[in-house]
Structures are given as C-alpha cells and as structure tokens.
Amino acid sequence: MPTGFNGLLTVTVFLPAVAALLLAVGLVRDVRHIRWFAAAVAAADLVLSVIVFALFQRGGERFQLVDRLDWITTDTVQASYLLGVDGISAPLVMLTGLLGLCAVFVSFHISNRVREYFIWLFVLQTAVLGVFTALDFLLFFLFWEIELVPMYLLISTWGTGRREYSAMKFLIFTILGSAFMLVAIVAVFVSAGVGSFDMTRLLEPGGALDASRAALPMGVLFWLFFIAFAVKLPTWPVHTWLPDAHTDAPTAGSVMLAGVMLKMGGYGLLRVNAGMFPEQLQQFAMAIVALGVISVLYGAVVTLRQTDLKRLIAYSSVSHMGLVLIGLGSVAVVGGALTDAGLTGAAMQLFTHGTITGLLFVAVGILYEQTHTRHIPDLGGLANRMPILSGAFLIAGAASLGLPLLSGFVSEILVFFGAFRAFPALTILSVLGIILAAGYILWMLQRTLFGPRPARWDNLTDASPVELVPVALLVISIVAVGVYPAWLTEVFRDGLEPIVSGYNAGLAGIPK
C-alpha cells in the first residue's frame, strides 16, 4: 500500500485551483494582467507536470510520487486523500499540463468576463489533473464530478451557437454516466473484504475484489463502470453530446474537451475496467471491439458529411476514440501470450489524439477569429494568406490520418497489431475507418487551405506570436512522438505491465 507524502503531485494538481482562488478574490483585476497571470500559472503547471513525467521511474514502484493523507476514517467508511502516478497516468498528467497552457494562449482574445473565464478554466484543469492522479475512488469521483461545473459554464457562457442547449446536453449525458459509476463505486466499496475506497488495493493482481465477495455480480459492475467511461470517451451510441458540445464550446473549451476530457474516459477504461476487471474485459471483449468498430466506421462516415470545421473534428474524434476500445479488446487473444501492443496502442491513442485534436481545434480557433465562419464551403485558398497556420493545420491533419513519422501513426499501428491477433475480421473492418479518415481530412484541408480564394479573405493575416505558442508546442509534441515514440510508449508499457502479466499468468491471481 503506497504511503508517504511527496507533495509534488498535490502542488501540480492544485496550483491551477489556487490561481483560480486568487483570481476570485480579486488579486489580479486588469484584463491584460489576468491573461499573463493565467499564462504564467499554466506554464508553471506545465513545467511541474513535465517534472512529474521526468521523475517517474520505469521499473520502480508501481505508484510513484504518492501523496497520502487520511481523509475519512470511521467504523464504516475509510477514504484517504491519495494521489499517485503510474505509467498510465504520468503521460496523461503531462498532456493535461501541455493542453492547459495551450488553452490559456488560445483564450487571449476573450474579452467578456475574462476573470471568471480563467477561474473556470483553472478549476477545470485541477479537476482533470485530479482524475488522472487520484487513487482513491471517492477522490476520483469527486474530481470527476467537479469537472462538470466549469465545463458547463464555459460552454454556456462563452460558447457560440446553441450553447445553452449543448452545455445542458453535455452535462446530462455525463451526469447520467457518472451516476452509474457512483453505483458501481459504492457497490465495490461495500463488497466484503474491500471496506475502503483505496484503488491501489483493488489494482493488485488478485486484489481485494473478487467475484465471490462482490456486492453485485462482477459483470454488472464492469458494465456500470463501462457506461460511465464510454459516455466520456465517447463511443457510439452515447456520443451525441460530443459534436454539440465541441461545436458550441469556446476554442479553449474544445481543446480541453477533446484534448483531455475525453481521455478521462479512456483512462477510466484502462485503470478500472482493464485494471480491476481483467476477467470481465476478456469475457466481453467481443462486444467492446464491436462497439469500437461501429464508432470508428460510423464516426468516419458521419465526418465525411460535415461542413462545419469544428463539427467535423468532433465527429472524427468519435471515430478515433473507437480505436481505444479496439485496443482494449486485444486482450481476448486466443493461444499464445498476450503482448502489450493493443493496450499500449489504446493508451498511446489517448495521448496522440489529445495533441492532434488539440492542434486542430487551436488552428480552427485562430482561423475563426479572423474569418468568423467555420463553414467549409465559405473558405478556400487560405494557405497563401496564412502559411504558418496552414502548415500547422496540415501537420495536424496528416497526423490525424495516421501518416508515419507523426504521432497518430504510432498509436494506430499498435492498436491494429494488438487487435488483429484477437479479432482479425473486425480489425480489418476498422482499418476502413483509417481510409475514410484520409478522405475526410484531405478533403477538408483541400477545401479550406487550397483552391481558389474568395476575395473577401484577401486581408487575412497569419497567426500572431501569442497564438503561435500553442501551435508550436503541439507541433513539437506531435513530431517528437512520431519520430521517436519509445520515450512515451515505454512509460505506458510500464504502467500496463501488471495487467498484461496478469493475463499471461492465466489470471492466476484472480480466483475464478
């Protein structure tokens, strides 16, 4: 049981919240100062999250940098304030720090209720970081739910279009999902032999939870968790909130939504469904892969039909996140040892999709600031007027469709390697989605960046230096992962190793 109090994670997680508090009490009032204050805080948090990633030692303790304090201790309830990172969460913490900084920089143009805006953005960042680092179910759920409020307000106050509708839809879907998770968490807690909310005890192979003592059947628990995470991921058929929320959110909201909040779903699947219910994951792998394939194909087909840039990216997210499910399903391999390719691919997909989609949304946001339209048929020939932005857009698009040497390729190929051994037919089917992706991405790029330019776009200028900061950060990360993925994959593999070795030991630690 991890103990001790390192403090680094606590600082990383709560730095944005403290900044939000300082803003709330009115420490910084001038609008320009608020922006640079926010940038400084986000940059500091990025540095901290990179330090977290760098300090994480492969092959060391499973959970590192642990912060533990007793929180609730009574005869019936035990919960602790427990933060820690393993190989799965350390890269995601870094991703959140990276996209948090990007979100601040793309928000410099916000002029309406600036102080409140950054307060909510920071609360959101703390909540997401908390989800990735919390190792106590009660704390995990707490962060999971706190994140709803700032996102709801960001969309409904600073969004565009039908923002109040979209915000409410986002909220109701997520709350419904987390309601199921609450039931599952409570049921795990009351199961005989558990009696606490400590996730690390459940994550050990043959951990505290087993079928004979669970308060609800293990399959039911598995699906209750799965629903909550699937809504967040999102997977077909509970994806419908995503296009609305993405489209109507402010740019930073879209970046955070696509970049890190969808990853909360994928992280939950890896941490809880794969980590605590390996047997059930294997049992239901077919259904999960089928859902993944439907998401990939359905998402891709619908994406082809979109004319709104943000909506297009949103639907492409549905398609890409389907790959996470396919990667998870790879554990159902029959005959021979399970390799970690599929699961690593799924985890990598979380990271790479975060940076790629983040960059796409940043680019669209910058574009929209100048053109005030996201309607693809209205655009065209922008590459000539905005060469740098277009270059970034191209890189993001190429990465999104899985061009080798860019990050998207790495995760996709790993997912397919892993899943092919378990479900060859379904995997081949899902590769169709990649072909469709090439179609919709190239078509979109061609219609917006190239071709004849309508006269009214003659006066567009390229991205400003402030706007280039997030672009540069994301391009660097996409290329860095694409060229030399091992620095990231090795960390993910380290985090997934206990799960994989659990399977290869014939789930020996887990009584049937």
Added chain:
Amino acid sequence: MTAYDLYLIAPYLAMAALAMLVIVADLVTRRTGFLVGLSFAGLAAPAALSAWQLVDLTSSGATELTAESSVILYTLSIDRFALFFNFLILASVGLVVLVSNDYVRRMERLQGEYFGLMLLSATGMMLMAAASELISIYIALELTTLPLAALAAFLPNARSSEAGMKFLIIGAISSAVMLYGMALLYGFTGSTRLDEIAVALAASPQSGVLPFGSMAVLLSVVLLLVGFGFKMSAAPFQMWVPDVYEGAPTPMVAFLSVASKAAAFALVLRVFYIGFDALDGDWWVLLAGLAALSMTIGNLVAIAQRNIKRMFGYSTIAHAGYILVGVAAVTTVGDDSASFGPSSVLFYLVAYAAANLTAFFAIVCIGNRINSDEIEDYAGMLRRAPFLAIALALALIALIGVPPTSIFMAKIYIFAAAINTGESLMTWLVIIGVVNSVISAYYYLRVIKVMFLQPAIHTERLGGSWPVNVAVGVAALCVIWLGVAPVAMFRAAERAAVVLLAGG
C-alpha cells in the same frame, strides 16, 4: 418526579419557556432586533443543557440516561439519538431565527408570536426525537404541527391562508389516521411503549404467509405510515407540500423543510427500528416502495415548476425519497447490527439541512427584496447579489449531489448502506436513486443558469442585514465542511444510531 427527572426534560422545558418568554417580551418591546436577539440567545439554554446531558452520557458509558420516575422513564428516551436531533433542530431554528430578522420587519404586528410559535414547534420536534411511547409520540407530533399550521397562515394574503388551511386539514386527517393505527397496535400488543411493543411482536406468531404476521399489525403499520408520511412529506402523502411551500412565509418553509423533516425521520427510525424490530423483513419493502415513489414524483414534477419555492417543495419530496432509501436499508445479509442505514439517514438529514437552509436563506433574502419567487426574476442575480447567488448555486449543486458538498457524501453513504443489504431490490432502488439525481440536475441547474447567465432586468444591488448574511454564510460553510471533512459528523451519526441497532 425527582430533580434528576427534571434535569432530563430540562432542554424541552427551557425551550417551551423561551417560547413563552418571547411572546411576553413582545408585549413589552416592539423592537424586532430585541426579539431576534432574545430568541437566538435563549437557544443557548436548551443547547447547553443538551450538551451537559451528552457529557453525562459519555462519562457514564450508558446508552441512555435512565429516568427515576416512571412518568418519564417510559415516555422519553434521553439517549445519543435524541440529543443528536436536539442539536440539529436547535441549530436549524437558530439560523432560521437569524434569517427572519429582515423578514419579520415587514410585519406590523405579531412578531413575538411568530418567534414564539416557531420555538414551540421546535420543542415538539425535539420531543418527537426522544418520544418512545405512542401517546407521547402523538402529543409531540401535534405540538409540532399546530404551531406550524398557524405560521403557514401568517401572511395576510389568500395564498398564505390557503397554505395554513391545507396544512391544518391534511395534518389533522393524517394524524387521525395515524391515531387509528396506534389504537390497533395497542389493541394487538397491549402496550403503548415501543420496547414492549417490540417484545410482543417478536413473541407473536410469524405465520410467514401473511406479511407482518397479522392483518391487524399490517393495517396499523400502514396507518402509522400515513401519518409519518405526511410529516416526512413523502409521496403519496405529499399533496400539501407545494401549496404550503409556495404560500407560507419563506423562513417558516425553510424551518419546515429541514427541522420538521428531521424530526419526522427521527420518529420513523425509532418506531420502526425499535418498535417493529421483529418485522424488519417485512416493512423495509414498504418503505423502499415509498422511497422510489417519492424520488420519482418529486423530481419529475419539479421540472415543470416556475416558482422557486414550489420547485423546492417538490425537491423536498424527492429528498424524502432518498432518505427513505436509508431507512429501508435495515436487513443485511447475516448481521442486522451491521446495517449502517440509520447512521446514513442521520448524516443525510444534517447534510440536507445545511444545503436546504442555505438555499432557503438565499431565497428569503432575495424574495424579500424583489418581492417575487418566480425563477425568471432571478435573472442576473450573480451581478445583483453575488454572495447570495453563489451561496444559492452552491446549495443547488449540493442538492444535485455533486462533490465536494454535504449531500454528495450523504448520498454515497446512503447508497452504500442500501447496497450493503445485499437485497437485489435495494440495488434497483439505488439505480432509481441515481437516475433521479440526474433528472434533478436539470431543474436545479436551470436556476443557476438563470442567475449566472441571463442578463439582469434590474441592476439594483441586493443584500441582507448582517444576521442574515451570517446565517447564509454559516449554512454554506457547513455544506462545504460536510463535503470535505465529514469524519466528525460520520462518527456522531454512527454513535447516535447505536441505540437503534442495539436491540436487533
């Protein structure tokens, strides 16, 4: 009656005396501030006496302070459970008195009566939590209800009169029905004491064919539930709730929704867990049904409301449903005493009190200034009254059950107790509960949306006097406190609930 017995009932006597004192003081002075100050400061006496009793209990190590003469010995149980509710009710009434500061100033007369009636009703509630015998239960109930009916009709307008009338008549009918149930129970068991009823019921043949072993017991339990259901404002006895909530003076509604509900649940817990201990395999299904009905009706109808007080009326019905889930969580596979249903109910009542009082205090304050309780008139409240709007938003978020707030912890606790029973029906009840929480998010958030997002029609800034702000602040801090550091309250609830489980 000995001096020791007088000491045992001293908190109740002090409370009643305070009520009289306030009414008399009103004859002498007309200053509202003095009445508020007297009512609030006077609460220190019953609070101190209760604290003294708690210290006595702790040092003696007994579960109950045993009276010396039979008059009190068998009618009131001065145990941790009763004291828990004493403190809860005293805290609620204290905060409500503070908040009434601005409200009663608008009344030309009867200010003393207003506070006097409220304190008298609180006396009844404290007695309800301690009563362990059917006749004292009935008297405590009536002592609670009658002053509330008068308070509901306090305002000189038609809606308020309607509220008072409805509360009085439906209250009278339900207590008549309940009285009939008590008579049946007495006829069957030959006693009005809960402990003797428990012994008699345990000894009576449990046929197994008929629930409750006998038609008479079945009927009396159902009839008792009618009366209790009225006080708990649980469906299907909820008809009076929206009208009373809309028409009655808002501080009184706050008091009604929190303290009266708490006292009703105290009564239900004592009667069912002690009196009907032997039948717990039967009645939990009944309560589970009421819980499902209350949650669903309350939340679904609340969606359509435009008046915020009416909306809270339906919200309180829904919360009665959540709390009933905890009451129904009695049978656990194997060991009865392992149930933490009762302690989860106690914790929920405190958590709900904090959140609902915060919400109502903000509503009192805002409604007092804008003379409206329509949700649409709350537009732009974040700009007009930031403190009140944020407090109300916090309370609404808590009522949904979103962390880090009091009701989030309470819901976890209550649902854990329900799943812990091992009954599949209870698991379904929990599913119904969480789905209902999602439904409730829709209407609670709508209020936040109006306050935070819609532009204000008027720009004049609003605010209350300092006692009101203090009350709002204290209640809001409790919402956060119970959500972040609930340990102390968990422990208090666990210890208070021991008396209910000891017999089983």
